[in-house]
Amino acid sequence: MHPFIPYAVASVLFGLGVIGVLRRRNAILLLMSVELLLNAVNLIFITADATLPKTAPTGQIFVLFVIVLAAAEIGVGLAVVLQLFRLKARINVDEVPLDEHQPEATHDV
Amino acid sequence: MTGLDLLLAGIGLVAVGAGWAVVATNQVVRAGLWLVVCLGALAAEYLLLTAELVAWTQVLIYLGAVVVLLLFAVMLTRAPIGPSPDLDRKVGPASVVGVGVGLSLGTLFAVAYGWTKYALPAQHGNAETVGGPIFTSWVLPFEVVSILLLSALVGAVVVSRGAK
Numbered sequence: 428m429h430p431f432i433p434y435a436v437a438s439v440l441f442g443l444g445v446i447g448v449l450r451r452r453n454a455i456l457l458l459m460s461v462e463l464l465l466n467a468v469n470l471i472f473i474t475a476d477a478t479l480p481k482t483a484p485t486g487q488i489f490v491l492f493v494i495v496l497a498a499a500e501i502g503v504g505l506a507v508v509l510q511l512f513r514l515k516a517r518i519n520v521d522e523v524p525l526d527e528h529q530p531e532a533t534h535d536v
Numbered sequence: 537m538t539g540l541d542l543l544l545a546g547i548g549l550v551a552v553g554a555g556w557a558v559v560a561t562n563q564v565v566r567a568g569l570w571l572v573v574c575l576g577a578l579a580a581e582y583l584l585l586t587a588e589l590v591a592w593t594q595v596l597i598y599l600g601a602v603v604v605l606l607l608f609a610v611m612l613t614r615a616p617i618g619p620s621p622d623l624d625r626k627v628g629p630a631s632v633v634g635v636g637v638g639l640s641l642g643t644l645f646a647v648a649y650g651w652t653k654y655a656l657p658a659q660h661g662n663a664e665t666v667g668g669p670i671f672t673s674w675v676l677p678f679e680v681v682s683i684l685l686l687s688a689l690v691g692a693v694v695v696s697r698g699a700k
Contacts, residue, residue, distance in 0.1 A: 428656050429541055433581060434645035436548030440555050440574075442638020447559035449630035453623050455609050456564065459571050462602065463555050466578050469590075477585040480657030483669045487590050487661050491670070494590075494597050495681050499688035501602050505609045506692035512613045521625070 433474040441467035454508045454518040458501060465497045540656070544584055551577035562623055564615040568607045575599055587661035 440463055447460025469490045476486025512518050554574035558567050575598045582591035659665065670678055 428538075428544070428585075428654050429651060430654060431645060431649050431651060432541055432544045432548060433585065434649065435642055436544075436551060436581070438638050438642035438645060439552045441641055442634045443552070443555045443559050444634075445637045446627075446630045446634030449633055450559070450624050450627060452625055453564065453615075453620075455606060455613065455615070456567055456623060459558055459567055459606060462571065462598075463558060463574065466575060466598075469594075470578060470581060473582050473585050473587045473590060476587070477656055477660070478654045480655070480660060483673075484587075484661055484666050485669070487587050487666050488670055488674055490587070490590050491593060491666070492677065492681055494593055495685060498597055498602060499685050501605055502692045503688050503695065505605055506695040508609060509612055510695055518613055519622070 428477065430474050430478050433470055437467040437470040437474070440464075440470070452519040452521055454511065454520050455505075457520060458504050458508070461504075462497065462501070465493060469493055540584060544581060547577050547580045547584070551581065562619045562621070563617075564610050564620065564623070565607070565617065568603060568610060571606070572599055572603050575603070582661075585661075586656055586658075589661055589663050589666045 444460050444463035444467060447463060448457060451457045451460060472486040472490045472493070476484055479486075508518055511523065515522070551574050554570045554577060557570040558574060561567050561570065575594065579591045579594040579599070582588075582594060
């Protein structure tokens with residue numbers, strides 16, 4: 428097994444993910460590109476782990492943790508995106524007003 | 537080049553092509569379906585690299601849960617069926633940065649590993665060999681991750697309930 432082959436695949440996938448994150452305007456497609464980034468890193472972990480046969484499979488354990496973190500990230504991210512859609516009816520990330528001042532919440536006495 | 541190398545390269549080509557389609561297509565639903573192909577091909581690579589447990593976790597969680605969640609979100613935001621023209625910004629700057637990042641990563645690995653050959657370990661990634669360390673030396677991060685998942689769940693509920 429030549430580890431450069433999966434490493435090259437992971438590098439290309441990471442580059443594609445970066446292109447997607449920078450280029451996409453639709454927030455859901457942006458989250459899909461983030462998944463590409465995470466999977467490229469996972470492939471690097473697995474390959475590095477396969478080149479160390481004598482030790483415990485630490486790389487694979489890291490990948491399991493990354494998968495769990497990705498699940499948590501996608502849950503919260505999609506909740507934010509759906510809330511944005513409910514407020515603005517659009518989910519293009521470059522139309523989100525960052526400097527809009529929200530009025531202070533009034534507390535009922 | 538052995539048969540294993542050829543398989544790794546072929547499945548890797550499938551993953552890269554599907555990843556390119558995820559980034560380049562102008563139909564939202566198709567991007568999600570190409571993501572299925574890409575993640576499935578990566579699961580096959582994990583199987584070839586002896587990481588059985590991780591491969592099936594990938595199939596269960598990524599293909600089973602994350603992609604379904606993404607497709608639900610596509611439906612809930614009323615994405616149009618068919619091509620949408622306004623999904624992307626200009627491709628120039630993004631592709632400069634992306635190609636730069638990919639090339640530098642690839643160069644790093646080429647310098648670090650070259651064309652060296654490794655023998656694949658036997659029985660390195662089944663549930664026993666991975667589960668043992670998780671429940672002995674990695675048990676604290678495991679519990680922390682479970683708390684993090686719970687708080688992410690609660691956070692998602694709070695965010696989508698909206699401000700009162």
